[in-house]
Amino acid sequence: MLKIAEGNRGEIFLNNGKVVKRYKKNKPNYAKKEAAFLNYLQSFNLAPKLFEVGKDYIVMEYLGSFSLKEAIKVDRMKALLLGLEASYRLDRLGVYHQELGRYHHFLYSLDLSWVRVIDFERAKWSSSPRNLFQFVGFYLREVELAKEIKMYKKTPEKGYFAIRSKVLRCIKES
Numbered sequence: 001m002l003k004i005a006e007g008n009r010g011e012i013f014l015n016n017g018k019v020v021k022r023y024k025k026n027k028p029n030y031a032k033k034e035a036a037f038l039n040y041l042q043s044f045n046l047a048p049k050l051f052e053v054g055k056d057y058i059v060m061e062y063l064g065s066f067s068l069k070e071a072i073k074v075d076r077m078k079a080l081l082l083g084l085e086a087s088y089r090l091d092r093l094g095v096y097h098q099e100l101g102r103y104h105h106f107l108y109s110l111d112l113s114w115v116r117v118i119d120f121e122r123a124k125w126s127s128s129p130r131n132l133f134q135f136v137g138f139y140l141r142e143v144e145l146a147k148e149i150k151m152y153k154k155t156p157e158k159g160y161f162a163i164r165s166k167v168l169r170c171i172k173e174s
């Protein structure tokens with residue numbers, strides 16, 4: 001197995017084209033927890049496909065290494081709109097990821113036709129998730145969205161489309 005990453009909570013390997021995430025021994029065992037979120041998200045094209053759950057590991061789809069950081073350099077607008085949409089959809093599904101401020105938790109296809117969110121170790125079930133707020137706070141600081149955010153709190157769908165159009169109008173192309 002080829003080790004492709006090491007976080008403080010897990011080690012990531014590539015094995016036969018699939019990703020094995022092994023949770024470190026001295027850390028609480030998050031395999032079941034992360035698997036539960038991935039399982040729930042399976043049909044929504046928002047997260048990697050889950051293949052197997054073990055005692056201290058999960059096996060999932062390999063999504064490449066093209067993160068939000070690289071995607072922004074290629075097509076800033078497209079990358080941001082896809083990330084915003086993914087954050088919004090996680091909100092609507094009641095999953096609060098909590099760590100969307102990290103570029104590498106968004107992985108894109110090279111042609112920017114899709115994005116997936118990874119690492120649900122810290123995720124929570126929530127009736128008022130703040131994924132979209134996190135996304136806006138980290139990556140869209142230059143866009144004045146106070147009014148639209150207020151709208152989002154009241155009517156998420158309407159607010160989301162208002163935020164989206166404002167971003168389309170205000171973001172400078174890279």
Ligand SMILES: Nc1ncnc2c1ncn2[C@@H]1O[C@H](COP(=O)(O)OP(=O)(O)O)[C@@H](O)[C@H]1O
Binds near residue numbers: 011021062063
């Ligand atoms: N499904 C995946 N496809 C491709 N790369 C992945 C995948 N899952 C994890 N990685 C890589 O491994 C790194 C660490 O994974 P992550 O789930 O964030 O672990 P940790 O909980 O240790 O932060 C990611 O930033 C990414 O580079």
Ligand SMILES: [Mg+2]
Binds near residue numbers: 007105119
């Ligand atoms: Mg991580």
